[in-house]
Amino acid sequence: MTIALLLAIATFIIIIQAAIPYLLKPTIVFGVTIPNGYTKNEKLLFYKKMYASIVFIIGILTITAFMIWAMNAKPLEEKMMISGVAIQFAILILSMALYFVFHAKTSKLKTENQWGANLKQVRLVDIAARTADEMLPFTIFLLPMVITIGLIIYTTIHYPSLPELIPTHWGIDGQPDAFTEKTPFSAIALLLILLIMQGMMVGINELTKRSGIKIQANRKKKSRAQQLAFRKYSSWLLFATALLLTILFAFLQLMTIHENIGGTAIVLALPIAFIIIIFGMTAVYAFKVGQGGARLDVQITEEEVEGITNFDDDQYWKLGVIYVNKDDPSIFIEKRFGVGWTVNFGNPISYLIFFGPLLLILGISLYL
């Protein structure tokens, strides 16, 4: 069971990591802005292929070796778990290292060939885009929070009948495997963590909504449609995650209050189903929508405008991954390498958003 799950997660990570160059806008290659007209350069396409092949092949070899080892040596569950997680990290580190290599190569290629030197750099805004934005309103995100608050009240009512030991950690099979003494705080700690995560998601939704709708200079209608769709689907994915998380945590909490609530089948199925659904949704989102909606098929025909290109903001992207721009009021900004959002470290609020909830959750865990 554990090995199947570890393999599934590792395979998922390998596939997504290997596919990243193909999930991005063609105008940003390894974190470098490539002006239109050069995006199909042979060397660039070769770099993308190289990156994808290396990540994929090394990844598959590693998990095959892991599988053979696990089958033959039959290690203890714990040892297997640690090695499995180590492999996942190794793949991530490998792809990151490769990214930096190709980022440098691509930057060099761009400077050597002086791509875009004869093109006018423009920034574009659609003054009507905001009215067409279909990101979910924050009120919808408050619904799961209401459930959590309801559960806190419910737990308080049932406090006397709660067991003396409150579970604080659950195994992959849905069974609690770590406990702490019953106190009013430990009884609701899980729900508090859930509440923080839900609050974080409301914040992410609101701040991504306020972030810029970036329109590409020479294909404005198409990129506008892709941007709006990307924003909409991002927001839906976030809400679905919030909802699933609420269901999982609510169930764990109810199990603590009423020990015999779920049959063993449900207990076993719930965390697995949770992981499968989350990963499935993410995969569909990454491959169907793509970064910034790059993979969405939009039924708009328009002529590409010649002679202009997007404003080259590479100077604000440290190493092509960390965005620092004091002038840009956006706090969340679309990632350059990867699907989703990253924060603008030019804004102090970003540090709060990045570390605040983490510290809070860590604080609760340590206090227990």
Place this chain on the structure above:
Amino acid sequence: MFIEIDMDSEVPIYIQLMNGLIEAIANGTLQTGNTLPSVRALASDLGINMHTVNKTYRELEKKGLVQIIPKSGTIVQQRTVDEAKLQQFTHLIRPMMAELLANGLTEEQVHQLSSDIMISIKEGDQ
């Protein structure tokens, strides 16, 4: 409607943005009573400083095209033309007109030019 900002241009960004918004009012994309995008939204979409957008909005207010109402937004105003404004426009256009004529354009060419520009503004950047 799309507004394009040329980052290599010598014309300051706030003026380019202002010209774009004025065209949007001229061709009816923004009508009387409409709210302009919030300063933050416009600055985020363009990835520029909020002060720049603020400056644009204040300039538009000075021109009497919009009214900035704190906390509720920037609203396109009912347009009125009085004697004073007409005179102001004359002052604005006169040197340009003179420059055209000085460059040898005929009266007909000037008319043609102005009607071409008018059409392209009305069509907008759909």
